[in-house]
Amino acid sequence: MAQIETVIEGIVLDEAVTVSLTELTQLCGANGRVIELMVVEGMLRPQGGQPEDWRFSGEEVRRARRAVRLQRDLDLNLAGAALALDLLDELDRLRERLHALERQLGETRAPR
Numbered sequence: 001m002a003q004i005e006t007v008i009e010g011i012v013l014d015e016a017v018t019v020s021l022t023e024l025t026q027l028c029g030a031n032g033r034v035i036e037l038m039v040v041e042g043m044l045r046p047q048g049g050q051p052e053d054w055r056f057s058g059e060e061v062r063r064a065r066r067a068v069r070l071q072r073d074l075d076l077n078l079a080g081a082a083l084a085l086d087l088l089d090e091l092d093r094l095r096e097r098l099h100a101l102e103r104q105l106g107e108t109r110a111p112r
Contacts, residue, residue: 021052027061
């Protein structure tokens with residue numbers, strides 16, 4: 001009987017850690033030009049003025065990896081990936097707000 005093996009890949013980054021453009025390209029599997037276009041498009045907001053000085057936070061790494069995945073898996077162009085990222089961010093914000101409201105509602109309905 002054949003055994004099925006599942007491989008799960010992930011990256012754990014400390015929130016305080018930042019990575020360079022070169023490191024980000026390695027983490028995302030994208031080339032530097034793609035990352036530069038993401039910055040121009042406003043999808044990523046690195047610290048630093050020039051590409052050789054850019055530093056990307058853990059959140060920016062997450063966004064870049066997500067954008068590359070969207071482009072690859074859904075065959076989206078850069079503008080489509082940017083729109084999808086914005087919509088996913090809005091969905092995350094709405095979920096957080098919903099959970100906060102549910103907690104608040106739960107506190108007001110607690111038995112006395």
